[in-house]
Amino acid sequence: MMNPQNEALKRIERIASHLHPLPPQMEENLGLRRSDCRAKGGAPGFKVAILGAAGGIGQPLSLLMKMNPLVSVLHLYDVVNTPGVTADVSHMDTGAVVRGFLGQKQLEDALTGMDLVIIPAGVPRKPGMTRDDLFKINAGIVRTLCEGIAKCCPSAIVNLISNPVNSTVAIAAEVFKKAGTYDPKKLLGVTTLDVARANTFVAEVLGVDPRTVNVPVVGGHAGVTILPLLSQVTPPCSFTPEEIAYLTDRIQNGGTEVVEAKAGAGSATLSMAYAAAKFADACLRGLRGDAGIIECSFVASQVTELPYFACKVRLGRAGAEEIFPLGPVNEFERAGLEKAKKELVESIQKGASFIKG
Numbered sequence: 001m002m003n004p005q006n007e008a009l010k011r012i013e014r015i016a017s018h019l020h021p022l023p024p025q026m027e028e029n030l031g032l033r034r035s036d037c038r039a040k041g042g043a044p045g046f047k048v049a050i051l052g053a054a055g056g057i058g059q060p061l062s063l064l065m066k067m068n069p070l071v072s073v074l075h076l077y078d079v080v081n082t083p084g085v086t087a088d089v090s091h092m093d094t095g096a097v098v099r100g101f102l103g104q105k106q107l108e109d110a111l112t113g114m115d116l117v118i119i120p121a122g123v124p125r126k127p128g129m130t131r132d133d134l135f136k137i138n139a140g141i142v143r144t145l146c147e148g149i150a151k152c153c154p155s156a157i158v159n160l161i162s163n164p165v166n167s168t169v170a171i172a173a174e175v176f177k178k179a180g181t182y183d184p185k186k187l188l189g190v191t192t193l194d195v196a197r198a199n200t201f202v203a204e205v206l207g208v209d210p211r212t213v214n215v216p217v218v219g220g221h222a223g224v225t226i227l228p229l230l231s232q233v234t235p236p237c238s239f240t241p242e243e244i245a246y247l248t249d250r251i252q253n254g255g256t257e258v259v260e261a262k263a264g265a266g267s268a269t270l271s272m273a274y275a276a277a278k279f280a281d282a283c284l285r286g287l288r289g290d291a292g293i294i295e296c297s298f299v300a301s302q303v304t305e306l307p308y309f310a311c312k313v314r315l316g317r318a319g320a321e322e323i324f325p326l327g328p329v330n331e332f333e334r335a336g337l338e339k340a341k342k343e344l345v346e347s348i349q350k351g352a353s354f355i356k357g
């Protein structure tokens with residue numbers, strides 16, 4: 001019988017093995033240690049880190065990124081539960097080598113050498129809360145993680161999911177400016193879920209396949225700042241005033257719809273993981289040098305007088321290489337734009353002041 005001390009040691013070793021930077025495929029009791037395995041690295045591809053990988057978004061996102069053939073190394077970081085998530089995801093027979101990192105002490109190892117860092121770390125909303133109510137907790141989390149990025153992978157593209165995105169992007173930008181590593185092309189607030197929702201709801205109204213619809217959604221990522229440009233839907237189509245009112249309201253409040261349906265158990269996780277994986281894939285294809293990759297994202301921009309604004313961007317090797325103007329907007333959209341800007345200016349200011357004081 002194994003004595004309890006040895007058993008405890010064995011257990012610690014087993015946990016540590018899931019955090020070990022080698023492909024975790026072999027059980028030691030088969031007589032072969034993982035470090036003896038012939039595979040030492042992944043196939044050519046990009047190195048991606050997910051910060052907040054054990055969360056509601058983080059777990060399905062880890063699964064989806066493990067399935068992405070452009071990813072050769074996948075680092076999963078969280079302050080809890082990464083050994084289990086890493087062990088689980090690492091058994092998928094896809095190309096990416098998965099490594100787990102647990103707690104602040106391992107943040108730097110998690111980030112070193114990364115090409116793309118995706119951040120879904122932070123608390124989600126409960127019914128009755130606004131995204132801004134999350135600022136108190138999430139602002140500090142985003143600051144710490146971005147300080148790590150500035151130190152360990154300053155050239156990485158950052159996909160920021162943590163809410164309130166309208167403020168956390170400004171927080172990240174100020175952290176990077178302070179560190180002298182800020183590259184506005186590489187800091188991207190993720191608003192892909194707004195586009196996915198807009199495509200879905202518009203397709204429902206039109207009675208078509210959502211995969212054939214593309215709705216630009218600009219502004220920001222909270223309530224009235226989410227501005228679907230229904231006059232620019234492709235393929236071109238028209239809506240009645242009632243349809244426009246219904247669609248605008250449903251797209252702007254899609255997040256709240258999920259928060260209320262989950263009744264205290266969090267906010268969108270599965271559709272968000274899908275959206276984040278889609279956006280990350282677009283960023284990786286851009287990094288690879290693919291042409292014509294256009295997505296909406298909340299980025300530094302001169303499209304309006306605001307320092308950050310969600311709009312269509314072209315993704316390339318340098319990140320958001322081109323930012324497209326809003327294009328022709330109708331009267332309804334112009335009124336929506338004014339409302340969006342009023343709220344956005346305050347959220348951006350709040351984020352920037354958190355770092356600048």
Ligand SMILES: NC(=O)c1ccc[n+]([C@@H]2O[C@H](COP(=O)([O-])OP(=O)(O)OC[C@H]3O[C@@H](n4cnc5c(N)ncnc54)[C@H](O)[C@@H]3O)[C@@H](O)[C@H]2O)c1
Pocket residue numbers: 051052053054055056057058077078079080120121122123124125134138141144145160161162163164165190191192193194221266267268269272
């Ligand atoms: N941009 C968007 O469209 C969008 C959509 C949905 C959710 N969100 C936001 O994403 C965030 C995460 O949502 P969720 O449902 O996954 O929440 P969750 O609570 O299920 O998971 C969050 C994870 O972050 C981890 N975490 C907390 N502090 C951390 C730190 N300092 N370092 C690393 N990890 C840390 C937690 O341990 C947890 O595993 C929320 O802020 C939510 O509002 C954004």
Ligand SMILES: O=C(O)C[C@H](O)C(=O)O
Pocket residue numbers: 124125131163193221254255256258259267268
């Ligand atoms: O609504 C939320 O709080 C989460 C997210 O921003 C969403 O749009 O689903």
